Amino acid sequence: xxxxxxxxxxxxxxxxxxxxxxxxxxxxxxxxxxxxxxxxxxxxxxxxxxxxxxxxxxxxxxxxxxxxxxxxxxxxxxxxxxxxxxxxxxxxxxxxxxxxxxxxxxxxxxxxxxxxxxxxxxxxxxxxxxxxxxxxxxxxxxxxxxxxxxxxxxxxxxxxxxxxxxxxxxxxxxxxxxxxxxxxxxxxxxxxxxxxxxxxxxxxxxxxxxxxxxxxxxxxxxxxxxxxxxxxxxxxxxxxxxxxxxxxxxxxxxxxxxxxxxxxxxxxxxxxxxxxxxxxxxxxxxxxxxxxxxxxxxxxxxxxxxxxxxxxxxxxxxxxxxxxxxxxxxxxxxxxxxxxxxxxxxxxxxxxxxxxxxxxxxxxxxxxxxxxxxxxxxxxxxxxxxxxxxxxxxxxxxxxxxxxxxxxxxxxxxxxxxxxxxxxxxxxxxxxxxxxxxxxxxxxxxxxxxxxxxxxxxxxxxxxxxxxxxxxxxxxxxxxxxxxxxxxxxxxxxxxxxxxxxxxxxxxxxxxxxxxxxxxxxxxxxxxxxxxxxxxxxxxxxxxxxxxxxxxxxxxxxxxxxxxxxxxxxxxxxxxxxxxxxxxx
Numbered sequence: 208x209x210x211x212x213x214x215x216x217x218x219x220x221x222x223x224x225x226x227x228x229x230x231x232x233x234x235x236x237x238x239x240x241x242x243x244x245x246x247x248x249x250x251x252x253x254x255x256x257x258x259x260x261x262x263x264x265x266x267x268x269x270x271x272x273x274x275x276x277x278x279x280x281x282x283x284x285x286x287x288x289x290x291x292x293x294x295x296x297x298x299x300x301x302x303x304x305x306x307x308x309x310x311x312x313x314x315x316x317x318x319x320x321x322x323x324x325x326x327x328x329x330x331x332x333x334x335x336x337x338x339x340x341x342x343x344x345x346x347x348x349x350x351x352x353x354x355x356x357x358x359x360x361x362x363x364x365x366x367x368x369x370x371x372x373x374x375x376x377x378x379x380x381x382x383x384x385x386x387x388x389x390x391x392x393x394x395x396x397x398x399x400x401x402x403x404x405x406x407x408x409x410x411x412x413x414x415x416x417x418x419x420x421x422x423x424x425x426x427x428x429x430x431x432x433x434x435x436x437x438x439x440x441x442x443x444x445x446x447x448x449x450x451x452x453x454x455x456x457x458x459x460x461x462x463x464x465x466x467x468x469x470x471x472x473x474x475x476x477x478x479x480x481x482x483x484x485x486x487x488x489x490x491x492x493x494x495x496x497x498x499x500x501x502x503x504x505x506x507x508x509x510x511x512x513x514x515x516x517x518x519x520x521x522x523x524x525x526x527x528x529x530x531x532x533x534x535x536x537x538x539x540x541x542x543x544x545x546x547x548x549x550x551x552x553x554x555x556x557x558x559x560x561x562x563x564x565x566x567x568x569x570x571x572x573x574x575x576x577x578x579x580x581x582x583x584x585x586x587x588x589x590x591x592x593x594x595x596x597x598x599x600x601x602x603x604x605x606x607x608x609x610x611x612x613x614x615x616x617x618x619x620x621x622x623x624x625x626x627x628x629x630x631x632x633x634x635x636x637x638x639x640x641x642x643x644x645x646x647x648x649x650x651x652x653x654x655x656x657x658x659x660x661x662x663x664x665x666x667x668x669x670x671x672x673x674x675x676x677x678x679x680x681x682x683x684x685x686x687x688x689x690x691x692x693x694x695x696x697x698x699x700x701x702x703x704x705x706x707x708x709x710x711x712x713x714x715x716x717x718x719x720x721x722x723x724x725x726x727x728x729x730x731x732x733x734x735x736x737x738x739x740x741x742x743x744x745x746x747x748x749x750x751x752x753x754x755x756x757x758x759x760x761x762x763x764x765x766x767x768x769x770x771x772x773x774x775x776x777x778x779x780x781x782x783x784x785x786x787x788x789x790x791x792x
Contacts, residue, residue, distance in 0.1 A: 222508065226501045249450035252463040252476045255406075257448075263317065263402055264469040267368060267381070270315055274383040274393050277307070288391025290327035301332045308393075309334045317401045319378075320347065324355050324392040331355065340398035346374050347396060355392070364394070368470045370421060376400075377419075377427040379470060399427045403474070411478070420445060420464075420473040427472070434477055440464070445473045453477075519547040526554065535562045598652050614651055617644040635702055635712075636668040642681050642700065649685055656691045659698040667702050667712055670782050673753050679746030680716045680776045688720025688774060696720055705779065711761075712782045719773040723766060731766045754780070 277284050283303040286296065301323065308321035312334050319340055322333035331352050336344035350373045354360040363369060364382040371380050379402075382394040399419040406417050419428040424442035437455060444451045445464050453460040464475035509517075519542055529537040535558065539551035599614045621644040624637075639661055646659045677700070689696050698718045705711040723731070730736055737748065754762040763779040 219505065222505050230497055230501065248478065249461060249463050253450060253465065256463055256465045256474050256476055259406060260465050260467050260474050264467055266315055266317060267469050270318060270395050271381060271383070273311055274381070274395065277393055278383050278385055284391060284393065287323060287325050288327065288385065288388070292328070297328065297330070305332055305334060312337065317397055317404065318395050319398050319401055320396050322351055322394050322396065326390050338398055338401035338404065340376050340400065343374060343376055370427070399472070400429055403428060414479045415477060417474065417476050420475060422471050437477070440475060519544065523550065523554065530558060610651065614648060617647045620644045621648070631674060632671040633674050634668065635663060635670045635672055638672060638677055639663055639700070642677055645678065645681060646698065653691065655695065657689070657696050662701045664703045667704070667782070670712060672780060673757055676750060676778065677714060677716065679750055683747060684716060684718045684720065684774065688718045690721060704782070710782055711779055714778040716776040717769055717773065719769065722768055722772055723774045728766045728768065
């Protein structure tokens with residue numbers, strides 16, 4: 208992945224800055240064209256739906272008027288609701304009423320069935336059932352017969368068109384009666400699918416359909432197979448009598464809807480966008496392919512610029528990286544491009560100068576390190592020296608000649624190592640013997656208040672380590688951790704191979720003394736640790752510096768708290784011979 212501040216990323220950004228606005232303009236034009244097409248189609252269908260709903264409302268109003276006229280002025284209807292009629296009177300009365308309603312039914316094509324009911328005689332008569340639900344005649348008649356014995360149901364069907372469900376079909380039902388006696392009823396029933404029959408000859412696009420939905424958006428009419436998964440439409444959008452978009456799976460649909468003021472039903476035309484925008488498909492395909500074309504052009508430009516600009520720059524960056532890693536023999540080849548030829552020549556000349564300068568600096572660093580090492584070796588702690596002489600004096604005064612000899616012997620060996628060690632590296636065994644001399648003197652001083660133990664793995668005794676690598680940490684433990692008021696101060700030094708990394712050696716200095724404050728541990732473990740010139744930890748800083756010079760990232764030095772009390776120092780260095788040590792140095 209290209210980083211934001213590289214030349215390649217800048218080139219891509221420039222290309223995108225030019226092409227993206229152009230692509231956005233083309234997308235905007237395409238979307239505007241789609242919007243115009245959809246808007247025109249929506250307006251056309253909106254007018255069609257509104258006019259059909261207006262015709263349906265007008266037809267329903269006429270049907271109500273005719274039924275009211277029969278109730279109020281038809282003698283046969285008045286007689287039909289009277290009790291005690293002879294069979295012939297019943298027959299001729301219901302025949303006249305049925306014939307009159309059959310005539311109305313031929314005029315009002317969307318009415319599936321007219322029916323009359325005599326309450327005193329419990330007699331239900333109806334016209335034949337036509338329309339979309341003609342096969343449901345018996346189910347409808349049974350539902351009507353049952354409803355006339357349920358006052359609440361009859362009351363809900365009076366005075367307005369109501370929606371009822373019979374079996375799996377939805378119907379509009381309107382019931383009219385004599386408001387004074389309610390002995391006879393006349394009504395009309397319309398299947399909701401019959402309301403869209405006049406639109407059956409409408410030339411709809413493939414996958415389109417006209418549906419009837421209730422106020423809650425539930426689809427009440429039958430739906431064609433491509434749209435059979437649509438069970439409801441958004442109720443909040445149906446009431447505004449405007450077109451809106453609807454997503455069904457991966458398909459986008461245009462819905463043109465209008466609501467009937469008479470019934471509260473919604474008539475909606477559902478049209479798939481893909482069919483409406485067939486004329487724009489070629490243009491839309493070109494727009495969709497433009498980003499791919501832009502990517503192809505970008506890749507072509509990148510290949511050209513790669514050979515002309517990016518490859519020489521990559522060579523230059525690679526050479527700089529190798530120089531940084533220490534491969535000072537790296538040089539750049541000649542280039543056929545004049546500007547890069549000048550850059551490569553200047554780079555090669557600069558590397559030559561760096562090599563010469565680095566040799567001078569390296570020799571200066573070696574001299575400086577040897578001087579620092581010599582200065583560290585020459586540092587004699589006056590308090591340690593005076594305390595040791597005082598111990599020897601007291602032992603001599605007590606006549607403890609053997610202990611005086613032992614003290615003087617350890618002191619001589621200690622200073623002989625400090626003053627006469629010319630090597631930059633010593634074996635681990637030599638370093639530990641030097642530390643042992645120091646600790647034996649401290650043991651003579653503190654007696655039972657101090658104990659120490661040194662453990663070295665046998666296969667590590669001849670391993671070469673930098674001189675005075677361990678001594679500063681032992682002295683630091685004695686100076687800052689020792690307390691004669693506490694239980695015996697115990698100091699342990701252990702050298703062993705790392706578990707799981709046999710090529711590394713771990714040297715641990717542990718004590719049960721006062722410990723190190725957490726803030727001081729954090730300071731000592733910091734890579735930026737640098738003590739003041741008079742800081743007692745300058746020896747520790749010297750060790751950290753020499754470890755970084757000799758081993759780089761292979762060495763580790765960490766300070767930790769010892770549980771339950773005390774401090775711990777962990778030194779990890781590679782197990783290397785003297786020749787390998789000098790090579791790294």
